[in-house]
Amino acid sequence: MTNILVVGDGAIGLLLSHFLSNQHNVYVLTRKATNNTRFYSRKNSASQKINARFISLNQLAAQPKFDVILMTVKAFQVQSAFEQVKPYLTEHTNIVLSHNGMGNVEELKSELIPSQALYFLTTSMAGFKSNQYIVQHTGEGQSVIGGCNSLALKNISTMANTLKSIPKLHATSNIQxxxxxxxxxxxxxxxxxxxxxxxxxxxxxxxxxxxxxxxxxxxxxxxxxxxxxxxxxxxxxxxxxxxxxxxxxxxxxxxxxxxxxxxxxxxxxxxxxxxxxxxxxxxxxxxxxxxxxxxxxxxx
The missing domain is CATH 1.10.1040.10 (N-(1-d-carboxylethyl)-l-norvaline Dehydrogenase; domain 2)
Structure with missing residues:
Protein backbone atom coordinates (compact mmCIF):
# COMPACT_ATOMS: atom_id res chain seq x y z
CA MET A 1 0.00 0.00 0.00
CA THR A 2 1.11 3.52 -0.79
CA ASN A 3 1.56 6.14 1.95
CA ILE A 4 -0.29 9.26 0.83
CA LEU A 5 -0.35 12.61 2.60
CA VAL A 6 -3.32 14.82 1.69
CA VAL A 7 -2.56 18.44 2.54
CA GLY A 8 -5.83 20.22 3.29
CA ASP A 9 -9.18 18.94 4.51
CA GLY A 10 -11.54 21.02 2.42
CA ALA A 11 -14.34 19.36 0.46
CA ILE A 12 -12.12 18.02 -2.34
CA GLY A 13 -9.42 16.94 0.09
CA LEU A 14 -11.93 14.91 2.09
CA LEU A 15 -13.57 13.42 -1.01
CA LEU A 16 -10.22 12.27 -2.39
CA SER A 17 -9.15 10.99 1.04
CA HIS A 18 -12.30 8.90 1.25
CA PHE A 19 -11.73 7.18 -2.07
CA LEU A 20 -7.94 6.78 -1.75
CA SER A 21 -8.21 5.30 1.75
CA ASN A 22 -9.98 2.29 0.24
CA GLN A 23 -6.63 1.13 -1.17
CA HIS A 24 -3.88 3.11 0.55
CA ASN A 25 -2.63 4.44 3.87
CA VAL A 26 -3.94 8.00 3.82
CA TYR A 27 -2.91 10.77 6.20
CA VAL A 28 -4.61 14.17 6.13
CA LEU A 29 -2.77 17.27 7.32
CA THR A 30 -5.26 19.52 9.10
CA ARG A 31 -5.35 22.59 11.31
CA LYS A 32 -8.49 21.32 13.02
CA ALA A 33 -8.82 18.80 15.85
CA THR A 34 -7.15 15.54 14.84
CA ASN A 35 -9.15 13.24 17.11
CA ASN A 36 -12.53 13.97 15.51
CA THR A 37 -13.87 11.43 13.02
CA ARG A 38 -14.60 12.73 9.51
CA PHE A 39 -17.47 11.38 7.44
CA TYR A 40 -18.36 11.00 3.78
CA SER A 41 -22.02 11.38 2.83
CA ARG A 42 -23.73 10.84 -0.51
CA LYS A 43 -27.38 11.73 -1.16
CA ASN A 44 -29.65 9.53 0.95
CA SER A 45 -27.05 6.88 1.76
CA ALA A 46 -25.77 6.38 5.29
CA SER A 47 -22.66 8.38 6.17
CA GLN A 48 -19.36 6.52 6.09
CA LYS A 49 -16.30 7.09 8.22
CA ILE A 50 -13.33 8.35 6.20
CA ASN A 51 -10.64 5.78 6.95
CA ALA A 52 -7.75 8.21 7.00
CA ARG A 53 -5.57 9.41 9.84
CA PHE A 54 -5.83 13.12 10.55
CA ILE A 55 -2.61 14.72 11.76
CA SER A 56 -1.28 18.14 12.68
CA LEU A 57 1.91 19.76 11.45
CA ASN A 58 3.83 18.85 14.61
CA GLN A 59 2.95 15.18 14.08
CA LEU A 60 4.46 14.97 10.59
CA ALA A 61 7.92 13.89 11.71
CA ALA A 62 6.49 10.84 13.49
CA GLN A 63 4.75 9.49 10.37
CA PRO A 64 6.17 7.02 7.83
CA LYS A 65 7.82 8.33 4.68
CA PHE A 66 5.25 9.54 2.16
CA ASP A 67 5.24 8.18 -1.38
CA VAL A 68 2.72 10.76 -2.59
CA ILE A 69 1.84 14.22 -1.30
CA LEU A 70 -1.51 15.41 -2.66
CA MET A 71 -1.98 19.14 -2.15
CA THR A 72 -5.66 20.12 -2.15
CA VAL A 73 -5.31 23.58 -0.62
CA LYS A 74 -6.42 26.65 -2.53
CA ALA A 75 -4.16 28.16 -5.17
CA PHE A 76 -2.94 31.03 -3.00
CA GLN A 77 -2.06 28.60 -0.17
CA VAL A 78 0.09 26.21 -2.20
CA GLN A 79 3.48 27.88 -1.73
CA SER A 80 3.22 28.24 2.06
CA ALA A 81 1.79 24.73 2.45
CA PHE A 82 4.57 23.27 0.34
CA GLU A 83 7.22 24.96 2.48
CA GLN A 84 5.70 23.27 5.54
CA VAL A 85 5.84 19.75 4.08
CA LYS A 86 9.05 20.14 2.05
CA PRO A 87 11.31 18.91 4.92
CA TYR A 88 9.40 15.60 4.90
CA LEU A 89 9.87 14.83 1.20
CA THR A 90 12.12 11.95 0.27
CA GLU A 91 14.21 12.04 -2.91
CA HIS A 92 11.49 10.01 -4.66
CA THR A 93 8.32 11.62 -3.26
CA ASN A 94 5.66 12.37 -5.88
CA ILE A 95 3.88 15.73 -5.59
CA VAL A 96 0.33 16.14 -6.90
CA LEU A 97 -1.33 19.56 -7.05
CA SER A 98 -5.10 19.96 -7.23
CA HIS A 99 -6.71 23.38 -7.09
CA ASN A 100 -8.83 25.80 -9.11
CA GLY A 101 -7.21 28.31 -11.39
CA MET A 102 -3.67 28.56 -12.69
CA GLY A 103 -0.24 29.18 -11.26
CA ASN A 104 2.13 27.35 -8.85
CA VAL A 105 3.45 24.69 -11.24
CA GLU A 106 6.53 26.59 -12.42
CA GLU A 107 7.33 27.75 -8.90
CA LEU A 108 7.23 24.22 -7.46
CA LYS A 109 9.14 22.71 -10.39
CA SER A 110 12.08 24.92 -9.50
CA GLU A 111 12.10 23.60 -5.93
CA LEU A 112 12.12 19.88 -6.77
CA ILE A 113 15.06 17.65 -7.59
CA PRO A 114 15.04 15.56 -10.80
CA SER A 115 13.95 12.39 -8.95
CA GLN A 116 10.77 14.05 -7.62
CA ALA A 117 7.81 13.99 -10.01
CA LEU A 118 5.26 16.81 -10.15
CA TYR A 119 1.69 16.15 -11.31
CA PHE A 120 -1.53 18.11 -11.56
CA LEU A 121 -4.94 16.57 -10.85
CA THR A 122 -8.03 18.38 -12.07
CA THR A 123 -11.47 17.17 -11.05
CA SER A 124 -15.08 18.10 -11.67
CA MET A 125 -16.35 16.12 -8.69
CA ALA A 126 -18.67 18.32 -6.66
CA GLY A 127 -18.98 18.46 -2.90
CA PHE A 128 -19.30 20.70 0.11
CA LYS A 129 -18.77 20.43 3.84
CA SER A 130 -22.06 20.56 5.74
CA ASN A 131 -19.91 21.07 8.82
CA GLN A 132 -16.17 20.86 9.41
CA TYR A 133 -16.26 17.08 9.84
CA ILE A 134 -18.74 15.95 7.14
CA VAL A 135 -18.28 16.18 3.35
CA GLN A 136 -21.33 15.86 1.13
CA HIS A 137 -20.63 14.34 -2.30
CA THR A 138 -23.12 16.21 -4.47
CA GLY A 139 -22.00 15.60 -8.05
CA GLU A 140 -20.26 13.11 -10.29
CA GLY A 141 -17.38 14.25 -12.42
CA GLN A 142 -14.23 13.15 -14.17
CA SER A 143 -10.77 13.50 -12.70
CA VAL A 144 -7.72 13.86 -14.93
CA ILE A 145 -4.06 13.68 -13.94
CA GLY A 146 -1.11 14.82 -16.01
CA GLY A 147 2.63 15.27 -15.64
CA CYS A 148 4.20 18.69 -15.08
CA ASN A 149 7.88 17.75 -15.27
CA SER A 150 9.84 15.21 -17.30
CA LEU A 151 9.77 12.45 -14.67
CA ALA A 152 6.02 12.80 -14.18
CA LEU A 153 5.40 12.71 -17.93
CA LYS A 154 7.40 9.48 -18.10
CA ASN A 155 5.56 7.86 -15.17
CA ILE A 156 2.03 9.17 -15.70
CA SER A 157 0.50 5.72 -16.28
CA THR A 158 2.00 4.41 -13.05
CA MET A 159 0.68 7.35 -11.05
CA ALA A 160 -2.79 7.05 -12.59
CA ASN A 161 -2.81 3.38 -11.58
CA THR A 162 -1.74 4.28 -8.03
CA LEU A 163 -4.66 6.71 -7.72
CA LYS A 164 -7.18 4.55 -9.59
CA SER A 165 -9.59 4.40 -6.63
CA ILE A 166 -10.53 8.02 -7.47
CA PRO A 167 -13.74 7.68 -9.53
CA LYS A 168 -13.51 8.22 -13.28
CA LEU A 169 -9.79 9.00 -13.20
CA HIS A 170 -7.74 8.96 -16.37
CA ALA A 171 -4.38 10.31 -17.50
CA THR A 172 -3.52 12.93 -20.09
CA SER A 173 -0.33 13.90 -21.85
CA ASN A 174 -1.44 17.56 -22.03
CA ILE A 175 -2.55 18.70 -18.58
CA GLN A 176 -2.02 22.37 -19.51
Missing amino acids: QLRFEKLFVNIAINPLSALHNVKNGQLRDPQYNSMIINLLTEACNIAKAQGLNIPLINALTTAYNVMELTAQNYSSMQQDVINERPTEITAMCGYINEQGKVYNIKTPYNNQLLAKIQAKKSVV
Whole structure:
Protein backbone atom coordinates (compact mmCIF):
# COMPACT_ATOMS: atom_id res chain seq x y z
CA MET A 1 0.00 0.00 0.00
CA THR A 2 1.11 3.52 -0.79
CA ASN A 3 1.56 6.14 1.95
CA ILE A 4 -0.29 9.26 0.83
CA LEU A 5 -0.35 12.61 2.60
CA VAL A 6 -3.32 14.82 1.69
CA VAL A 7 -2.56 18.44 2.54
CA GLY A 8 -5.83 20.22 3.29
CA ASP A 9 -9.18 18.94 4.51
CA GLY A 10 -11.54 21.02 2.42
CA ALA A 11 -14.34 19.36 0.46
CA ILE A 12 -12.12 18.02 -2.34
CA GLY A 13 -9.42 16.94 0.09
CA LEU A 14 -11.93 14.91 2.09
CA LEU A 15 -13.57 13.42 -1.01
CA LEU A 16 -10.22 12.27 -2.39
CA SER A 17 -9.15 10.99 1.04
CA HIS A 18 -12.30 8.90 1.25
CA PHE A 19 -11.73 7.18 -2.07
CA LEU A 20 -7.94 6.78 -1.75
CA SER A 21 -8.21 5.30 1.75
CA ASN A 22 -9.98 2.29 0.24
CA GLN A 23 -6.63 1.13 -1.17
CA HIS A 24 -3.88 3.11 0.55
CA ASN A 25 -2.63 4.44 3.87
CA VAL A 26 -3.94 8.00 3.82
CA TYR A 27 -2.91 10.77 6.20
CA VAL A 28 -4.61 14.17 6.13
CA LEU A 29 -2.77 17.27 7.32
CA THR A 30 -5.26 19.52 9.10
CA ARG A 31 -5.35 22.59 11.31
CA LYS A 32 -8.49 21.32 13.02
CA ALA A 33 -8.82 18.80 15.85
CA THR A 34 -7.15 15.54 14.84
CA ASN A 35 -9.15 13.24 17.11
CA ASN A 36 -12.53 13.97 15.51
CA THR A 37 -13.87 11.43 13.02
CA ARG A 38 -14.60 12.73 9.51
CA PHE A 39 -17.47 11.38 7.44
CA TYR A 40 -18.36 11.00 3.78
CA SER A 41 -22.02 11.38 2.83
CA ARG A 42 -23.73 10.84 -0.51
CA LYS A 43 -27.38 11.73 -1.16
CA ASN A 44 -29.65 9.53 0.95
CA SER A 45 -27.05 6.88 1.76
CA ALA A 46 -25.77 6.38 5.29
CA SER A 47 -22.66 8.38 6.17
CA GLN A 48 -19.36 6.52 6.09
CA LYS A 49 -16.30 7.09 8.22
CA ILE A 50 -13.33 8.35 6.20
CA ASN A 51 -10.64 5.78 6.95
CA ALA A 52 -7.75 8.21 7.00
CA ARG A 53 -5.57 9.41 9.84
CA PHE A 54 -5.83 13.12 10.55
CA ILE A 55 -2.61 14.72 11.76
CA SER A 56 -1.28 18.14 12.68
CA LEU A 57 1.91 19.76 11.45
CA ASN A 58 3.83 18.85 14.61
CA GLN A 59 2.95 15.18 14.08
CA LEU A 60 4.46 14.97 10.59
CA ALA A 61 7.92 13.89 11.71
CA ALA A 62 6.49 10.84 13.49
CA GLN A 63 4.75 9.49 10.37
CA PRO A 64 6.17 7.02 7.83
CA LYS A 65 7.82 8.33 4.68
CA PHE A 66 5.25 9.54 2.16
CA ASP A 67 5.24 8.18 -1.38
CA VAL A 68 2.72 10.76 -2.59
CA ILE A 69 1.84 14.22 -1.30
CA LEU A 70 -1.51 15.41 -2.66
CA MET A 71 -1.98 19.14 -2.15
CA THR A 72 -5.66 20.12 -2.15
CA VAL A 73 -5.31 23.58 -0.62
CA LYS A 74 -6.42 26.65 -2.53
CA ALA A 75 -4.16 28.16 -5.17
CA PHE A 76 -2.94 31.03 -3.00
CA GLN A 77 -2.06 28.60 -0.17
CA VAL A 78 0.09 26.21 -2.20
CA GLN A 79 3.48 27.88 -1.73
CA SER A 80 3.22 28.24 2.06
CA ALA A 81 1.79 24.73 2.45
CA PHE A 82 4.57 23.27 0.34
CA GLU A 83 7.22 24.96 2.48
CA GLN A 84 5.70 23.27 5.54
CA VAL A 85 5.84 19.75 4.08
CA LYS A 86 9.05 20.14 2.05
CA PRO A 87 11.31 18.91 4.92
CA TYR A 88 9.40 15.60 4.90
CA LEU A 89 9.87 14.83 1.20
CA THR A 90 12.12 11.95 0.27
CA GLU A 91 14.21 12.04 -2.91
CA HIS A 92 11.49 10.01 -4.66
CA THR A 93 8.32 11.62 -3.26
CA ASN A 94 5.66 12.37 -5.88
CA ILE A 95 3.88 15.73 -5.59
CA VAL A 96 0.33 16.14 -6.90
CA LEU A 97 -1.33 19.56 -7.05
CA SER A 98 -5.10 19.96 -7.23
CA HIS A 99 -6.71 23.38 -7.09
CA ASN A 100 -8.83 25.80 -9.11
CA GLY A 101 -7.21 28.31 -11.39
CA MET A 102 -3.67 28.56 -12.69
CA GLY A 103 -0.24 29.18 -11.26
CA ASN A 104 2.13 27.35 -8.85
CA VAL A 105 3.45 24.69 -11.24
CA GLU A 106 6.53 26.59 -12.42
CA GLU A 107 7.33 27.75 -8.90
CA LEU A 108 7.23 24.22 -7.46
CA LYS A 109 9.14 22.71 -10.39
CA SER A 110 12.08 24.92 -9.50
CA GLU A 111 12.10 23.60 -5.93
CA LEU A 112 12.12 19.88 -6.77
CA ILE A 113 15.06 17.65 -7.59
CA PRO A 114 15.04 15.56 -10.80
CA SER A 115 13.95 12.39 -8.95
CA GLN A 116 10.77 14.05 -7.62
CA ALA A 117 7.81 13.99 -10.01
CA LEU A 118 5.26 16.81 -10.15
CA TYR A 119 1.69 16.15 -11.31
CA PHE A 120 -1.53 18.11 -11.56
CA LEU A 121 -4.94 16.57 -10.85
CA THR A 122 -8.03 18.38 -12.07
CA THR A 123 -11.47 17.17 -11.05
CA SER A 124 -15.08 18.10 -11.67
CA MET A 125 -16.35 16.12 -8.69
CA ALA A 126 -18.67 18.32 -6.66
CA GLY A 127 -18.98 18.46 -2.90
CA PHE A 128 -19.30 20.70 0.11
CA LYS A 129 -18.77 20.43 3.84
CA SER A 130 -22.06 20.56 5.74
CA ASN A 131 -19.91 21.07 8.82
CA GLN A 132 -16.17 20.86 9.41
CA TYR A 133 -16.26 17.08 9.84
CA ILE A 134 -18.74 15.95 7.14
CA VAL A 135 -18.28 16.18 3.35
CA GLN A 136 -21.33 15.86 1.13
CA HIS A 137 -20.63 14.34 -2.30
CA THR A 138 -23.12 16.21 -4.47
CA GLY A 139 -22.00 15.60 -8.05
CA GLU A 140 -20.26 13.11 -10.29
CA GLY A 141 -17.38 14.25 -12.42
CA GLN A 142 -14.23 13.15 -14.17
CA SER A 143 -10.77 13.50 -12.70
CA VAL A 144 -7.72 13.86 -14.93
CA ILE A 145 -4.06 13.68 -13.94
CA GLY A 146 -1.11 14.82 -16.01
CA GLY A 147 2.63 15.27 -15.64
CA CYS A 148 4.20 18.69 -15.08
CA ASN A 149 7.88 17.75 -15.27
CA SER A 150 9.84 15.21 -17.30
CA LEU A 151 9.77 12.45 -14.67
CA ALA A 152 6.02 12.80 -14.18
CA LEU A 153 5.40 12.71 -17.93
CA LYS A 154 7.40 9.48 -18.10
CA ASN A 155 5.56 7.86 -15.17
CA ILE A 156 2.03 9.17 -15.70
CA SER A 157 0.50 5.72 -16.28
CA THR A 158 2.00 4.41 -13.05
CA MET A 159 0.68 7.35 -11.05
CA ALA A 160 -2.79 7.05 -12.59
CA ASN A 161 -2.81 3.38 -11.58
CA THR A 162 -1.74 4.28 -8.03
CA LEU A 163 -4.66 6.71 -7.72
CA LYS A 164 -7.18 4.55 -9.59
CA SER A 165 -9.59 4.40 -6.63
CA ILE A 166 -10.53 8.02 -7.47
CA PRO A 167 -13.74 7.68 -9.53
CA LYS A 168 -13.51 8.22 -13.28
CA LEU A 169 -9.79 9.00 -13.20
CA HIS A 170 -7.74 8.96 -16.37
CA ALA A 171 -4.38 10.31 -17.50
CA THR A 172 -3.52 12.93 -20.09
CA SER A 173 -0.33 13.90 -21.85
CA ASN A 174 -1.44 17.56 -22.03
CA ILE A 175 -2.55 18.70 -18.58
CA GLN A 176 -2.02 22.37 -19.51
CA GLN A 177 -4.87 22.14 -22.02
CA LEU A 178 -7.12 20.49 -19.42
CA ARG A 179 -6.20 23.08 -16.79
CA PHE A 180 -7.10 25.87 -19.16
CA GLU A 181 -10.42 24.23 -20.00
CA LYS A 182 -11.16 23.94 -16.28
CA LEU A 183 -10.10 27.58 -15.87
CA PHE A 184 -12.79 28.60 -18.38
CA VAL A 185 -15.45 26.85 -16.28
CA ASN A 186 -14.14 28.50 -13.13
CA ILE A 187 -14.14 31.96 -14.71
CA ALA A 188 -17.67 31.52 -16.05
CA ILE A 189 -19.09 30.35 -12.72
CA ASN A 190 -17.12 31.30 -9.64
CA PRO A 191 -16.81 35.11 -9.73
CA LEU A 192 -20.35 35.78 -10.98
CA SER A 193 -21.93 33.37 -8.51
CA ALA A 194 -19.95 34.99 -5.69
CA LEU A 195 -20.71 38.54 -6.83
CA HIS A 196 -24.45 37.96 -7.21
CA ASN A 197 -24.81 35.32 -4.47
CA VAL A 198 -26.57 32.80 -6.71
CA LYS A 199 -26.40 29.05 -7.32
CA ASN A 200 -24.55 27.76 -10.34
CA GLY A 201 -27.70 26.96 -12.28
CA GLN A 202 -28.98 30.52 -12.01
CA LEU A 203 -26.07 31.72 -14.14
CA ARG A 204 -27.87 30.23 -17.15
CA ASP A 205 -30.35 33.13 -16.94
CA PRO A 206 -30.14 35.50 -19.95
CA GLN A 207 -28.97 38.45 -17.84
CA TYR A 208 -25.55 36.79 -17.42
CA ASN A 209 -25.05 35.67 -21.03
CA SER A 210 -23.12 38.62 -22.43
CA MET A 211 -20.78 38.82 -19.44
CA ILE A 212 -19.95 35.12 -19.64
CA ILE A 213 -19.31 35.35 -23.39
CA ASN A 214 -17.01 38.34 -22.92
CA LEU A 215 -15.10 36.71 -20.04
CA LEU A 216 -14.48 33.53 -22.00
CA THR A 217 -13.62 35.39 -25.21
CA GLU A 218 -10.77 37.07 -23.35
CA ALA A 219 -9.67 33.73 -21.87
CA CYS A 220 -9.71 32.09 -25.32
CA ASN A 221 -7.51 34.89 -26.65
CA ILE A 222 -4.97 34.20 -23.89
CA ALA A 223 -5.09 30.46 -24.54
CA LYS A 224 -4.46 31.06 -28.24
CA ALA A 225 -1.49 33.27 -27.42
CA GLN A 226 -0.07 30.37 -25.38
CA GLY A 227 -0.43 28.01 -28.33
CA LEU A 228 -3.61 26.26 -27.17
CA ASN A 229 -6.60 25.77 -29.45
CA ILE A 230 -9.82 26.07 -27.42
CA PRO A 231 -12.70 27.45 -29.53
CA LEU A 232 -15.08 29.81 -27.75
CA ILE A 233 -18.09 27.64 -28.56
CA ASN A 234 -16.41 24.68 -26.83
CA ALA A 235 -15.60 26.75 -23.75
CA LEU A 236 -19.18 28.05 -23.54
CA THR A 237 -20.71 24.61 -24.05
CA THR A 238 -18.60 23.08 -21.30
CA ALA A 239 -19.31 25.93 -18.87
CA TYR A 240 -23.07 25.78 -19.42
CA ASN A 241 -23.04 22.00 -19.09
CA VAL A 242 -21.33 22.29 -15.71
CA MET A 243 -23.87 24.92 -14.65
CA GLU A 244 -26.63 22.45 -15.48
CA LEU A 245 -24.95 19.48 -13.78
CA THR A 246 -24.28 21.53 -10.61
CA ALA A 247 -27.41 23.68 -10.82
CA GLN A 248 -28.27 23.36 -7.13
CA ASN A 249 -24.72 23.88 -5.91
CA TYR A 250 -23.09 27.09 -4.74
CA SER A 251 -19.61 27.59 -6.16
CA SER A 252 -16.53 27.40 -3.96
CA MET A 253 -15.95 31.14 -4.42
CA GLN A 254 -19.50 31.99 -3.37
CA GLN A 255 -18.96 29.88 -0.25
CA ASP A 256 -15.65 31.60 0.44
CA VAL A 257 -17.17 35.06 0.16
CA ILE A 258 -20.19 34.19 2.31
CA ASN A 259 -17.96 32.65 4.98
CA GLU A 260 -15.47 35.53 4.83
CA ARG A 261 -12.59 33.41 3.56
CA PRO A 262 -9.96 34.39 0.96
CA THR A 263 -10.87 33.42 -2.59
CA GLU A 264 -8.95 32.09 -5.59
CA ILE A 265 -9.83 35.07 -7.78
CA THR A 266 -6.16 35.89 -8.48
CA ALA A 267 -5.67 32.38 -9.92
CA MET A 268 -8.69 32.83 -12.21
CA CYS A 269 -9.49 36.33 -13.50
CA GLY A 270 -6.18 37.53 -12.05
CA TYR A 271 -4.31 35.01 -14.18
CA ILE A 272 -6.06 36.26 -17.34
CA ASN A 273 -5.23 39.82 -16.30
CA GLU A 274 -1.53 39.03 -15.83
CA GLN A 275 -1.27 37.05 -19.07
CA GLY A 276 -3.00 39.88 -20.89
CA LYS A 277 -0.15 42.14 -19.84
CA VAL A 278 2.41 39.59 -21.01
CA TYR A 279 0.84 39.19 -24.47
CA ASN A 280 -0.51 42.76 -24.81
CA ILE A 281 -4.11 41.50 -24.95
CA LYS A 282 -6.86 43.62 -23.43
CA THR A 283 -8.91 41.83 -20.74
CA PRO A 284 -11.35 44.46 -19.37
CA TYR A 285 -14.10 42.02 -18.35
CA ASN A 286 -11.80 39.76 -16.34
CA ASN A 287 -10.16 42.86 -14.87
CA GLN A 288 -13.57 44.15 -13.81
CA LEU A 289 -14.51 40.95 -11.98
CA LEU A 290 -11.06 40.74 -10.42
CA ALA A 291 -11.46 44.22 -8.97
CA LYS A 292 -15.02 43.62 -7.75
CA ILE A 293 -14.18 40.39 -5.93
CA GLN A 294 -10.98 41.86 -4.49
CA ALA A 295 -12.98 44.82 -3.21
CA LYS A 296 -14.93 42.55 -0.91
CA LYS A 297 -13.57 42.46 2.61
CA SER A 298 -13.34 38.67 2.61
CA VAL A 299 -10.71 38.38 -0.12
CA VAL A 300 -6.98 38.94 -0.38
